[in-house]
Amino acid sequence: MSMLNNFILAVCTTEKDCVSGSGPIFFCHTEEELQKTSLYLEKILDAMAHEVRPGTMILVKH
Amino acid sequence: MHKFTMIILIGALCGIACRLYLLRTDYRQYPTYPHGVVIHIALGVIASGLGAMLVATLLKKDYTAVTFLALAAQQFRDVRNMERQMLTNVDALELVPRGATYIEGIAMAFEGRNYLVIGTAFFAALATHLFSFVGGVVVGLICIWLSHWLMAGKTLETMVNIREGSVHFQGPNLFVDDVLIYNTGLKDSQERILKNGLGFILEPKNANGTVSLGNLGQRQAILHDVSTILGVYRDSGEPSLVPLSKRDLNTGRLALFLLPMDKDPEKAQQIIKRVPVLENSYRKPLKAEVRPDRQL
Numbered sequence: 001m002s003m004l005n006n007f008i009l010a011v012c013t014t015e016k017d018c019v020s021g022s023g024p025i026f027f028c029h030t031e032e033e034l035q036k037t038s039l040y041l042e043k044i045l046d047a048m049a050h051e052v053r054p055g056t057m058i059l060v061k062h
Numbered sequence: 063m064h065k066f067t068m069i070i071l072i073g074a075l076c077g078i079a080c081r082l083y084l085l086r087t088d089y090r091q092y093p094t095y096p097h098g099v100v101i102h103i104a105l106g107v108i109a110s111g112l113g114a115m116l117v118a119t120l121l122k123k124d125y126t127a128v129t130f131l132a133l134a135a136q137q138f139r140d141v142r143n144m145e146r147q148m149l150t151n152v153d154a155l156e157l158v159p160r161g162a163t164y165i166e167g168i169a170m171a172f173e174g175r176n177y178l179v180i181g182t183a184f185f186a187a188l189a190t191h192l193f194s195f196v197g198g199v200v201v202g203l204i205c206i207w208l209s210h211w212l213m214a215g216k217t218l219e220t221m222v223n224i225r226e227g228s229v230h231f232q233g234p235n236l237f238v239d240d241v242l243i244y245n246t247g248l249k250d251s252q253e254r255i256l257k258n259g260l261g262f263i264l265e266p267k268n269a270n271g272t273v274s275l276g277n278l279g280q281r282q283a284i285l286h287d288v289s290t291i292l293g294v295y296r297d298s299g300e301p302s303l304v305p306l307s308k309r310d311l312n313t314g315r316l317a318l319f320l321l322p323m324d325k326d327p328e329k330a331q332q333i334i335k336r337v338p339v340l341e342n343s344y345r346k347p348l349k350a351e352v353r354p355d356r357q358l
Contacts, residue, residue: 039248048301051234051247062301 007061009047012038014055031055065191066118072195073117073187076202077110078103080182080209084175090290092168102172105141109134109176113183117191134180142173157296158289158305163279167340171213178209216344218264218284219335221271226327227261227317239263241310241317251302255321258295260330264316269347269354272314277343281307284318287337288330293323 010024014034019025026041028034038049038057047059085093085102093099112134119127146169153159160168182205190198218224227239231252236243238261246252266272274280285305296303305320322330347354 035249039250042248042302043299046299046301049247049251050245057247 005061008058009045009061010041010059012041012049012057012059018053018056066121068195069121069187069190069198070111070114070118072190072198072202073114073183074107074110076186076199076205077113077179077183078107079202080206081106081110081175081179083206084178084209084213093172105138105176106179109138109179110183113180114187116180116184117187121191131180138173138176141176142169145169145172156286157294157298158286159282160286161279161282163277163340163342164283164286166342167338170341175209175213178205178212182206182209215341216339217335218337218339220267221339222264222266222275222316224331224334225263225265226331227263229256229259229261229319231256236319238308238317238319241308241315243306243308243317243319244304246302248302254295254303258321258325260320260322260325260327262318262320262331262334264318264334266314266316270345273345273347274339274343275316276309276314277340277345280340280343281316281318283340284334284337285320288320288322288333291333292320292326292330295321295323 008023010026011019011021012026012028012034013019014028014031016027026037028037034055034057038059041047041059042049045059045061047061049057049059051057081103085099085106093102112130116127116131119125146165149160149165149168150162153161153165182202185205186198186202189201227241230237234245234247234252236246236252236255236259241263246255264275266275285307289305294305296305303321305318307316307318309316318334320330
C-alpha cells in the first residue's frame with residue numbers, strides 16, 4: 001500500500017492561463033481530450049479525477 | 063460408571079453442544095470453513111472440558127484447581143488476539159474493508175463465546191451432581207439457550223429509520239438527496255455511478271442513534287455488509303467507484319452511497335436493517351445525567 005494520500009499527482013486543463021506550478025500539468029485542447037487524458041491518468045496512477053472548475057481536473061491519490 | 067465420569071461427561075458434552083450451536087458460519091463466511099471452524103471447535107472442547115472438570119475438582123475439595131481458570135482466561139484472550147490479527151491482515155485486501163471496529167467486535171465475540179461454553183459446561187456438570195443425568199441435560203439446554211440470547215446483539219433497525227434517497231449529480235458533485243458524497247469529474251464514472259449507484263438516508267430515531275451512527279466503524283460495517291451480500295461494483299484501479307457514507311451535519315442523518323452488483327433497493331434496505339449494531343460504537347447519551355435536548 002502506498003503511503004501517499006490526498007496528494008495532487010497531476011493536473012489536466014484546457015485553460016492554460018489558469019494553472020501553473022511545479023507538478024505535472026497536461027494541457028488539453030478540447031473537453032473531450034480533457035476527459036480522455038484524465039481517464040487514462042486515473043487508471044494509470046490509481047488516483048481519482050476531481051473537477052475543481054470547468055475545464056480543470058486534478059488527480060488525487062486518496 | 064464412576065460418579066465423576068458422568069458429571070464430566072455431561073458437562074463437557076453440553077459445553078461442546080453450546081459451542082457448536084454458537085458456531086454458525088453465515089453469509090460472512092466467518093469463521094472460515096474448514097480450518098477456522100476446526101480451530102474454534104478444538105478450543106470449545108478445551109473450554110467445555112475445563113468447565114466440567116471444575117465441578118469434579120471442587121467436589122474433591124481440590125480448591126487450588128480454580129487457578130486453572132486463570133490459565134484458561136489467558137488462553138482465550140489469545141483467541142481474541144489471534145482473531146484480531148488475522149482479520150486485520152486480511153482486511154487490507156478487501157474491496158470494501160470491514161473496519162477496525164467490526165473486527166474488534168468479532169474478536170470480542172469469539173472470546174466471549176468461550177466463557178459462555180465454560181459456564182454451560184460448569185452448570186450442566188453441577189446439575190448432574192445435584193440432580194441426575196436428566197437434570198444435567200435440561201440445565202445444559204437452558205444454558206445453551208441463555209448463551210444464544212446473550213450473544214444476540216441489536217440490529218440497525220432498532221436505531222434508525224431507513225428510506226431510499228436519489229443519487230444525482232450537480233456538476234461534478236455526487237449527491238444522495240441533499241447530502242454531498244464526493245466529487246468526480248469523469249463523465250465515464252458519472253454515467254456508471256448513475257447506472258449502478260443506490261442511495262439511502264438513515265435517520266436516527268433518537269440521540270443514542272445519532273451518536274452511534276456517527277461512528278466511522280459502524281458506517282464502514284454497513285458498507286461492508288451490503289457489499290458482501292449484494293456484491294460491489296468496483297475493483298482495484300477504479301478509485302472513482304467507492305461506496306461511501308456521509309453525515310448531514312445539521313441533522314445527524316447519514317447518507318449512504320452504495321454500488322452493488324445487484325441493484326435491488328428493496329434487498330439493500332433489508333440488509334441495512336439487519337446490520338449488527340457494533341457494541342464498540344454504541345453510545346447512550348440519553349442515559350447521562352445531563353442529557354442532550356434532541357431526544358425525539
